[in-house]
Amino acid sequence: MFxxxxxxxxxxxxxxFAGLVWIGGAIESSWFKYIPASIGLIxxxxxxxxxxxxxxxxxxNEKAIASPADGKVVQIVKVPEDEFLGDERMLLSVFMSxxxxxxxxxxxxxxxxxxxxxxxxxxxxxxxxSSTLNERTTVAIRHKNNQHILYRQIAGALARRIVNYAKKxxxxxxxxxxxxxxxxxxxxxxxxxDASVKxxxxxxxxxxxxxxxxxx
Numbered sequence: 001m002f003x004x005x006x007x008x009x010x011x012x013x014x015x016x017f018a019g020l021v022w023i024g025g026a027i028e029s030s031w032f033k034y035i036p037a038s039i040g041l042i043x044x045x046x047x048x049x050x051x052x053x054x055x056x057x058x059x060x061n062e063k064a065i066a067s068p069a070d071g072k073v074v075q076i077v078k079v080p081e082d083e084f085l086g087d088e089r090m091l092l093s094v095f096m097s098x099x100x101x102x103x104x105x106x107x108x109x110x111x112x113x114x115x116x117x118x119x120x121x122x123x124x125x126x127x128x129x130s131s132t133l134n135e136r137t138t139v140a141i142r143h144k145n146n147q148h149i150l151y152r153q154i155a156g157a158l159a160r161r162i163v164n165y166a167k168k169x170x171x172x173x174x175x176x177x178x179x180x181x182x183x184x185x186x187x188x189x190x191x192x193x194d195a196s197v198k199x200x201x202x203x204x205x206x207x208x209x210x211x212x213x214x215x216x
Contacts, residue, residue: 065211074201
């Protein structure tokens, strides 16, 4: 199963593969003729694995905050969140390599009360200032207990397109598709300070499945 955001790229990769197969067929050399098709097959395989969108059963736990994306936890730290929340929060950052599933999923149920896109730079996703300088989208969800959970999609050095489906007033459902980031990126999630963190730095997580924290 592939994400709809990948259909144009997959179509181009298929055409490229077909073209390289045709070129290879026109080459007389018995061994060199297979090289173009091999290159095309590698490119097609990389594009297909990048845009894969595996079907998953979500956590669906009112107290649990599920990871918004696949990847590795790279930091857990207290920071001020000034864009929307205006207070100090526990920040968990999940870094996605080009090999990870790049679907963004809602971390909890609730109402989307803020959704804002920001153009910006393309620093490497693990750069300390990437969360405020890079191209990014910030989404805040009001949980049913009236606490706010905020996550931020951050473009990396390779990522050149952030897709965000969350609109103000939408109902967020834990684990459902909320967007996509193409080619390497990071997700930051800002939690209340009294939330009980369930992961540690260096841990691999799965979007919609791994519980990052539980609300008090």
